[in-house]
Amino acid sequence: MNEHPSSCVIRPTGCPGLLRVVQALDGGICRIKLDGGSIQSVQADTVASAAERFAGGVIEATNRANLQIRGIGAAQDALIEQLLAAGLGPHTPAGDDVRNLMLSPSAGIDRQMLFDTRPLAAQILLTLQIHERFNELSAKFAVQLDGGEAMAMLEHHHDLWLSALVHRGEPWLAFGLAGSPLDKPAGKVPLAQGHALVVMVLESFLDLARPDQTRMRHLLAEIPEDEFIVRLARRVALQPCLDWQRGASVDGLHIGIHPQHDDRVYVGAQAPLGRLDTAMLRGAAQLALEKGDGSLRFTPWQSLLLPNVGAHDAKQVLARLGELGLVCSPDEPLANLIACTGSSGCGKALADTKADARQLAERLQRHGQALKIHLTGCPRSCAAAHVAPATLLAVGPGRYDLYFRDATLPGFGALQAHNLTIEALGHWFDAHPRSPLDA
Known part of the structure; x- marks a missing residue:
C-alpha cells in the first residue's frame, strides 16, 4: 500500500492513525498499528528515525500493543511516507482504522498455549482491511483472539472475543460479544470456522447497528444478545459452550x-x-x-x-x-504505575500525570513499596483500557482523588480519599498498609 495520504478517503474520527495525524498540545500524534503487536527490527529503527526527524523523539507504547509518535511538526506527510515505505501501513487506506486485533504477546511461543493463533490472526487482519464493508466500523471496534496463553491481557473488553479450547481432542474457539474471555461464552465453533465466524459477527453487527451505535455494547443495549446469536446461527454453525472456563493468566510475565x-x-x-x-x-x-x-x-x-x-x-x-x-523487574515501582499523557500534552488533563507518577515512584522506591496504581488526568482514562486496582483521578495540578476498584460500583470504584497531593498520598498509604494494592 503506497498511496499518499492526501488521496485517501478516511472517515471522521478523533483517533490518530498512521494516515491521520491528530493534534495535541505537544504536537501531532501518529498511531502505528502493529500486526499482533509485532514489529521487525528494521521497522523499529525506521520508527525511531521518523520520530527524530519529524517529531520530538517521543514514542509511546500503547495499551493495545501499538506504537505512537508524539510531537509531530509540519512535515507530517514526510513522516507518514517514511513509515509506509517501511511496510508499516495498511493493505488499503481505509483499512488502517479497522485493523484492531489483539493477540497474546507470546502467541506461538507460549508454553501454555493450546495452539498458535497467528495463522488465523493473519487471515482476520487481511479481511478487516480489504472487506470494503468493514470500512464502516468504528476505529475503536476491536477483536481479541486468545490462544490460551499464560501471558494474556484478559481484562480489556472487546467487541468480539475468541478463545482457544480443545473439544474431543480437536481445536475449537469459544467466543463472546462485548466483553472478554473471562466472561461466559455465547457459543463455540471449530477452529477452521473461526475466520467465518468473525466475518459473520461483523456483518451482522453492521446489518443491525445504527450509525450512532459504534460498539457492540451499544447494539446489545437495544437488541438482546440471545437474539443476535440466533440471527448469527442462521449463517454459521454454532454449538453451545456450557462448561468451558478460560484458564487463568499469570501476572508479571511481560517483564x-x-x-x-x-x-x-x-x-x-x-x-x-x-x-x-x-x-x-x-x-x-x-x-x-x-x-x-x-x-x-x-x-x-x-x-x-x-x-x-x-x-x-x-x-x-x-x-x-x-x-x-x-x-x-516487576518489583520496581515504575513497573506497576500507569499514567496518561497528562497536562504536558493533553488539553483535557488537569495534572502533569507523568511527572507526578515519577515523583510517586521515587517515594514508593524509598519505602520499598510496589503498588498497582493508575494516574489519569481526566475521567476518560485513556491510559488504561481496564479498571486498575487503584486509580488517582486528577482534580487539579498535583492533586488527585483516590479510588479502589470495586466490582459492585461503576467507573473507577470506591472513593477512598479526596484532593491528595503526591506527598499526602504517600502518607495515606503508610497509614493504610493493608490496602488491596500490594503487587
Whole structure:
C-alpha cells in the first residue's frame, strides 16, 4: 500500500492513525498499528528515525500493543511516507482504522498455549482491511483472539472475543460479544470456522447497528444478545459452550526472562510509564537482531519482548535493556504505575500525570513499596483500557482523588480519599498498609 495520504478517503474520527495525524498540545500524534503487536527490527529503527526527524523523539507504547509518535511538526506527510515505505501501513487506506486485533504477546511461543493463533490472526487482519464493508466500523471496534496463553491481557473488553479450547481432542474457539474471555461464552465453533465466524459477527453487527451505535455494547443495549446469536446461527454453525472456563493468566510475565515452549526464552522489559525515546527503541531493535529473531513484540502492559533468545544470552539481554533505561523487574515501582499523557500534552488533563507518577515512584522506591496504581488526568482514562486496582483521578495540578476498584460500583470504584497531593498520598498509604494494592 503506497498511496499518499492526501488521496485517501478516511472517515471522521478523533483517533490518530498512521494516515491521520491528530493534534495535541505537544504536537501531532501518529498511531502505528502493529500486526499482533509485532514489529521487525528494521521497522523499529525506521520508527525511531521518523520520530527524530519529524517529531520530538517521543514514542509511546500503547495499551493495545501499538506504537505512537508524539510531537509531530509540519512535515507530517514526510513522516507518514517514511513509515509506509517501511511496510508499516495498511493493505488499503481505509483499512488502517479497522485493523484492531489483539493477540497474546507470546502467541506461538507460549508454553501454555493450546495452539498458535497467528495463522488465523493473519487471515482476520487481511479481511478487516480489504472487506470494503468493514470500512464502516468504528476505529475503536476491536477483536481479541486468545490462544490460551499464560501471558494474556484478559481484562480489556472487546467487541468480539475468541478463545482457544480443545473439544474431543480437536481445536475449537469459544467466543463472546462485548466483553472478554473471562466472561461466559455465547457459543463455540471449530477452529477452521473461526475466520467465518468473525466475518459473520461483523456483518451482522453492521446489518443491525445504527450509525450512532459504534460498539457492540451499544447494539446489545437495544437488541438482546440471545437474539443476535440466533440471527448469527442462521449463517454459521454454532454449538453451545456450557462448561468451558478460560484458564487463568499469570501476572508479571511481560517483564523478565521466561521460557518458551521450545528450549529458548523471551526477555521482556517495560517502557517507563509507556514512554520510549529513540535510543531505547533502537537499542532494543539492535539487541533483537543480535540475540533474538530480529523482531520485537509490544504488549498491552506497555512493554516489549525479545522472543526466541538463547537461554545462555538471556541475562545479558535483560541487563542491556536495563542499561537502555527500560524497567526490567516487576518489583520496581515504575513497573506497576500507569499514567496518561497528562497536562504536558493533553488539553483535557488537569495534572502533569507523568511527572507526578515519577515523583510517586521515587517515594514508593524509598519505602520499598510496589503498588498497582493508575494516574489519569481526566475521567476518560485513556491510559488504561481496564479498571486498575487503584486509580488517582486528577482534580487539579498535583492533586488527585483516590479510588479502589470495586466490582459492585461503576467507573473507577470506591472513593477512598479526596484532593491528595503526591506527598499526602504517600502518607495515606503508610497509614493504610493493608490496602488491596500490594503487587
